[in-house]
Amino acid sequence: MAEQPSTRVLPHELPAALREAGLDNWIREPLDDAVDRRRRIIMPPAAAVLGTPARGHQGPLLAEAKHPDTLFMMGDNPALPAMPERPTLRDFYLLRFDPIPRMHLLQSARVARENGLDEKVVMACLLHDIAIAGLLSANHGYWGAQLVAPYVDEEVAWAIEKHEALRYFPDEAAGYSYPSAYIDYFGPDYSPPEYIRREAEAARRHRWYLTSRLVTINDIYSFDPNVTVDFDDFSDIVGRNFRQPEEGLGFDGSPVAHMWRTMIWPNNFL
Ligand SMILES: [Fe+2]
Numbered sequence: 001m002a003e004q005p006s007t008r009v010l011p012h013e014l015p016a017a018l019r020e021a022g023l024d025n026w027i028r029e030p031l032d033d034a035v036d037r038r039r040r041i042i043m044p045p046a047a048a049v050l051g052t053p054a055r056g057h058q059g060p061l062l063a064e065a066k067h068p069d070t071l072f073m074m075g076d077n078p079a080l081p082a083m084p085e086r087p088t089l090r091d092f093y094l095l096r097f098d099p100i101p102r103m104h105l106l107q108s109a110r111v112a113r114e115n116g117l118d119e120k121v122v123m124a125c126l127l128h129d130i131a132i133a134g135l136l137s138a139n140h141g142y143w144g145a146q147l148v149a150p151y152v153d154e155e156v157a158w159a160i161e162k163h164e165a166l167r168y169f170p171d172e173a174a175g176y177s178y179p180s181a182y183i184d185y186f187g188p189d190y191s192p193p194e195y196i197r198r199e200a201e202a203a204r205r206h207r208w209y210l211t212s213r214l215v216t217i218n219d220i221y222s223f224d225p226n227v228t229v230d231f232d233d234f235s236d237i238v239g240r241n242f243r244q245p246e247e248g249l250g251f252d253g254s255p256v257a258h259m260w261r262t263m264i265w266p267n268n269f270l
């Protein structure tokens, strides 16, 4: 049997400019329909590399793609599990999201449910960091809210959007203190920018404030390591609170379908 090519390019095979930048996000794969084995390159998205040593390597990567045995990644990346033709919310949790963000979302929803909270709150907790899990961390409340807006109650999307700003501001009367994790993440002297302050103040005066505040209260990082939570534990709540499109997420022609497709094929060059 012919030896399968490695999915990694060895460091010494990388052009020096890329090697020095630590840019080793290359994939070498035979294309199923290719006569010759060809490498596939992943061009990292601008949002991931701006301000990092990988910035500015579009040039060398583009030059690499001129080699006849090298192509840019398009379509299924063999390093990721294949998604079904009509993906559901569950498929993204199980086939795309890494264990830590997935568990964070599931545990938050579990705590909310154990606290006897409304299904809308449990659903918001289950989704609140979905952008961190699959898309982008910066502005994750806003990305996440947009991503799910066509499929959930308006109040759920609102709560997801606002949790990002409300996380920075304690509300002891509601039972919410400043997260100790944020002291680790940002230092004890971190002060959120003005636009976040304004967002939080406006959210506080909104009629749905408590819904978003409850997302922050159940947004905890210290979970019982002995408790495992499955996405399917919430299938009833998801069934009642998430309008799964028949054509599959990414293919329903909604204004956010492209965002789901970006999570299906995150390494597409274009
Ligand atoms: Fe968050």
Ligand SMILES: [Fe+2]
Pocket: 104, 128, 129, 219, 220
């Ligand atoms: Fe969170």
